[in-house]
Amino acid sequence: MEIKIKNLIRTYYQSDKTVEAVKNVSLNIPSNTVYGIIGKSGAGKSTLVRLISLLEKPDSGEVYFNDKRVDNLDKKEMINQHRQMGMIFQNFNLLSSRTAAKNIAYPLEICKTPKDEINKRVKELLELVGLSDRANAPISTLSGGQKQRIAIARALANKPEILFCDEATSALDPQTTRSILQLIRDIQKKMNLTVVMITHQMEVVRDACDRVAVLNDGAVVEEGTVADIFSNPKSETTKDFLSHLNPIADEEDSSDDGIVRWSEHGGKYTLRFIDEKTGEPVISTVSKKFDVTFNIRAGGIQHLPQKDIGTLIVDINGPDAEVEKAIEYIKTLGVNVEITGGKA
Ligand code: ADP
Numbered sequence: 001m002e003i004k005i006k007n008l009i010r011t012y013y014q015s016d017k018t019v020e021a022v023k024n025v026s027l028n029i030p031s032n033t034v035y036g037i038i039g040k041s042g043a044g045k046s047t048l049v050r051l052i053s054l055l056e057k058p059d060s061g062e063v064y065f066n067d068k069r070v071d072n073l074d075k076k077e078m079i080n081q082h083r084q085m086g087m088i089f090q091n092f093n094l095l096s097s098r099t100a101a102k103n104i105a106y107p108l109e110i111c112k113t114p115k116d117e118i119n120k121r122v123k124e125l126l127e128l129v130g131l132s133d134r135a136n137a138p139i140s141t142l143s144g145g146q147k148q149r150i151a152i153a154r155a156l157a158n159k160p161e162i163l164f165c166d167e168a169t170s171a172l173d174p175q176t177t178r179s180i181l182q183l184i185r186d187i188q189k190k191m192n193l194t195v196v197m198i199t200h201q202m203e204v205v206r207d208a209c210d211r212v213a214v215l216n217d218g219a220v221v222e223e224g225t226v227a228d229i230f231s232n233p234k235s236e237t238t239k240d241f242l243s244h245l246n247p248i249a250d251e252e253d254s255s256d257d258g259i260v261r262w263s264e265h266g267g268k269y270t271l272r273f274i275d276e277k278t279g280e281p282v283i284s285t286v287s288k289k290f291d292v293t294f295n296i297r298a299g300g301i302q303h304l305p306q307k308d309i310g311t312l313i314v315d316i317n318g319p320d321a322e323v324e325k326a327i328e329y330i331k332t333l334g335v336n337v338e339i340t341g342g343k344a
Contacts, residue, residue: 034185035196049164211225269340271313273335
């Protein structure tokens, strides 16, 4: 299911002020993708997702599912449309009085699905999320990751075409987060779903999403494929998110995936490489060709599902004119160079 939103605006009137939570946002979310919407707290993510999932009406603007306008449906049509969407949340929202299997059965019971069909579907869904052995477990006996798996199974019970994930992994540890994101990716492919993933974590975008929109203060400041955004970020908001990605060596699991810092000083330049262009040959070629030397301050590789993006934070020393020429040359090699302005 392709989702298009056009010029969405939503303003809230709080007691002492007016908040423009979503300011004229337009997006095309292609079918069959995992689409990230990233923003800091208060950026307007939850509001935007309530508008896209038709839980709330915009002040103005339009929402289309496969070219059909859906923001102005009557009540009956709206209920039908809601059945084509599944949703999972940070706090799982499971019914604690029911077992794992009965939670998955719940939306099917509401739709008055025949009992034997429910049983069959619940069994399939438990298998899909790898929890067949916990069917009769009370919710309180499940781990956070298992609860989210049950919530995913429940969200998929009515075979929706769209799955909304609202900070779905924010309450989970990094390892469990990775396994849940992998599960969502696998399910997306298996069921040809359109997944809309709301997050404040760039790790989630890196590990799960195909495309991403970066939201700041109610507006989209950047949109594109995850590889493009990681290798060539344009907005300050995006650069800021990337600079906080697994920042440093004192984080236990940063060694294989994150950025390792060799120096306390930040470097003045951030170089971003895609795939096979690794940093080392570029740096040795450039320091031979120009009268410059490099100090590597930090570096690492981000493994995206389709590509690797290398990052090096460096100082480039030498006469100004040579440094400038060196940077121009590096850019011609297809490496993105940003001035980060760290202390030399
Ligand atoms: P995010 O999900 O990115 O943290 P939200 O969409 O929750 O952002 O909030 C965006 C802004 O809109 C915030 O300033 C918030 O206070 C305001 N807001 C969100 N929902 C409401 C509401 N129901 N009533 C009043 N203000 C709201």
